Amino acid sequence: MTIKLKDAIIKALPSPEKGNKITYDSEVKGFGCRVTAAGTRSFxxxxxxxxxxxxxxTIGSFPDWQTSAARDEAKELKRRIDRGEDPMTEVEADRNAKTVADLCDRYAEEHLPKKRASSAEDDRAMIARYIKQDGEKAAKIEPRLKHLKVNEVTFSDIDGLHRAITKRGHPYVANRVLALLSKMFNLAIRWQWRADNPCLGVERNQEEKRDRYLSQEELTNLVKALAEHDDKQAADIIRMLLLTGARRGEVQAAKWNQFDLTNGVWTKPGATTKQKTVHRVPLSAPARQMLSELHYAAEASDKPMSEYVFPGRGGKGHRQELKKDWRELCLTAGLVDTETITDAKGRERVVVTPNARLHDLRHTYASMLASAGLSLPIIGALLGHTQPQTTARYSHLMDDPLRQATERVGAVFTQNGEGAEVHHLKGKS
Structure with missing residues (x-):
């Protein structure tokens, strides 16, 4: 049945007992109103x-669309069809367009295996917390990108998320999430999911380089705390960090086949280093001694020997988590900041927070080398740096040995332990 459709007629159309029924318009061929058993009306x-x-x-639902507007839209669609277009192709393409969640999944599947284990772990955590916002630790902040189409994400969406994380008090994390999203959208361009990167132009938060080194007294306290710590494996990992200056992920994932304990050499495979290159470093006598003892204990154990120096609990993989142990060690060694906080009722409480990170042990290792007068190229070689400017941040720590050297020259001008006479030069009048 065809009839010239009007709003009043659309309202009066009866609902079928089941399924749906379409009443067609007499003015535009193929245009009609579909009524479902639930009473929903759509053009x-x-x-x-x-x-x-x-x-x-489907053009749209009634009464969101008035009949006259829907008819005009139908006429425009028919003109496009006459030109050879197929409007449903665009609808289906949009329906099947990849979402940000799809982008996260492909990034995790194809790109994360190329990264170091610790870096991949960090990326997964940021994706879950801030981008997908899945799980108990989800940030639950706006905007939520998960269900947005990749080709619909705008600069404002990315900038808004960066600002939201910053307002939560995590400016550095906001920058890390921004960098992660930028990498993901660069890959989206390569995969032809969109033509540009919406992260470009987002202003990053200013960051200050962290220069935290443990003093000799702090080192002494930490070594004592390590000796008394209940978790011997965690203590040994941290000792290894102190003795080698290696990154946490390199130590935790270290395998026995990387070590030549006879010659005292640790060869780190390129897959485990930040620079993706093999890094061969000598081991000090204390490091060799500790590793030899661990190897002997592993061989003497009734359990099958793990390929990892620091195996995970249950013998699977390698040791992962150290946060709890590091916090306890900082508290014991006094590596903390204390702050008195007053609540709304005027009650005061003291908050104790560790002021040192595990990565600061790497800085401490480098600072000790610099203060001992070793050259920056040697320090860079031990740390596995490929760029001289990376090591240059430790150059100021060489002031002490340089001062000692110049004092030796100054000592030439002293006699019998007494200072030399200083003559002040007067300028010409």
Missing amino acids: VLNYRTRSGRERRI
């Missing part, structure tokens, strides 16, 4: 493509 257009394929596209 549709039936059409045939040039290849003869029959299609049906």
